[in-house]
Amino acid sequence: MQHRKLAFIGAGNMTRSIVAGLVSSGYPKELIIASNRSRPKLDALQEELGIKVTQSNDEAIAFADAIVLSVKPQMMEDVCAAFDQSIDLSGKLFMSIAAGLPVARLQEMLGGKYPLVRIMPNTPSLLGQGMSGLYANADVSDSDRDYVTGVMGAVGKTLWVEKEDDINGVIAAAGSSPAYFFLFLQAMQEECMAMGFNQQDSRQLVQQAMLGAAQMVCENPQLELSELRAQVTSKGGTTAAAVNSLIDSDLQGIVAKAMQAAVARADEMANLF
Numbered sequence: 001m002q003h004r005k006l007a008f009i010g011a012g013n014m015t016r017s018i019v020a021g022l023v024s025s026g027y028p029k030e031l032i033i034a035s036n037r038s039r040p041k042l043d044a045l046q047e048e049l050g051i052k053v054t055q056s057n058d059e060a061i062a063f064a065d066a067i068v069l070s071v072k073p074q075m076m077e078d079v080c081a082a083f084d085q086s087i088d089l090s091g092k093l094f095m096s097i098a099a100g101l102p103v104a105r106l107q108e109m110l111g112g113k114y115p116l117v118r119i120m121p122n123t124p125s126l127l128g129q130g131m132s133g134l135y136a137n138a139d140v141s142d143s144d145r146d147y148v149t150g151v152m153g154a155v156g157k158t159l160w161v162e163k164e165d166d167i168n169g170v171i172a173a174a175g176s177s178p179a180y181f182f183l184f185l186q187a188m189q190e191e192c193m194a195m196g197f198n199q200q201d202s203r204q205l206v207q208q209a210m211l212g213a214a215q216m217v218c219e220n221p222q223l224e225l226s227e228l229r230a231q232v233t234s235k236g237g238t239t240a241a242a243v244n245s246l247i248d249s250d251l252q253g254i255v256a257k258a259m260q261a262a263v264a265r266a267d268e269m270a271n272l273f
């Protein structure tokens, strides 16, 4: 794996997830710098992970060969506009993890045509279990692609997409979806508590069931998801009663609508910011 000098502009939740995964995978910490407007998140990153930190975006950009733009989409324009124009950006690889912002818009904000990769990661990157979609513009070299595959591959699985619009599908399926699973589990935990279990036992019941189910999915790629479900579902039994209730409530339609809402919001953000 290539090790370039790597900067993160914005040191929030997603930067922390990626940097923690990178450091624990052995990426040299002295090659990573994160910048943030306020100090406390930087201090925590420096203490926990030993990377370089700065409150100056310009210092981070000047240091790095590869730059991950990691601020909120609505902040991106102001952040890019404030970069010190005297810093030579030629030869630097840009990456953006911002939801919704297309390459063309990012190029406008950066004020130039640079090699640019859009990355759509998710927070399980923190544990090395991330899922990232990647899209490269025409200026990205094979070596740049290898580098980005290495960086995001160090914190999870990667999928290159050839059409930029597919990044919005990745947002719906993987970037945002940890939140759907947390919401589903929360609903299950609350129902366990309504049945009389305490909070801790309720959480253990549902989280361990989820972990086991996820592992069964991952370890049985030859089995369709419907087959794994069938293995749990005795005819006329309890699972059938529960699953039929979910189907009758149109779980598939509910999920489809939620994923379409994520895509629609990403489309909207492209015009808003």
Ligand SMILES: NC(=O)C1=CN([C@@H]2O[C@H](COP(=O)(O)OP(=O)(O)OC[C@H]3O[C@@H](n4cnc5c(N)ncnc54)[C@H](O)[C@@H]3O)[C@@H](O)[C@H]2O)C=CC1
Residues within 6 Å of the ligand: 009, 010, 011, 012, 013, 014, 015, 035, 036, 037, 038, 041, 057, 070, 071, 072, 073, 075, 079, 097, 098, 099, 120, 121, 122, 123, 175, 176
């Ligand atoms: N949280 C998630 O699960 C995912 C987030 N993303 C994308 O990642 C990006 C960051 O999201 P989060 O980390 O969740 O947000 P966050 O709010 O936790 O982090 C953003 C950070 O940028 C800092 N910041 C604001 N203005 C700044 C400036 N002028 N200079 C330097 N730093 C500045 C903030 O202080 C904050 O620490 C967003 O664009 C989001 O779309 C993408 C995939 C997943």
Ligand SMILES: O=C(O)[C@@H]1CCC=N1
Residues within 6 Å of the ligand: 099, 171, 175, 176
């Ligand atoms: O909610 C958001 O907009 C970001 C992108 C995917 C996950 N979090």
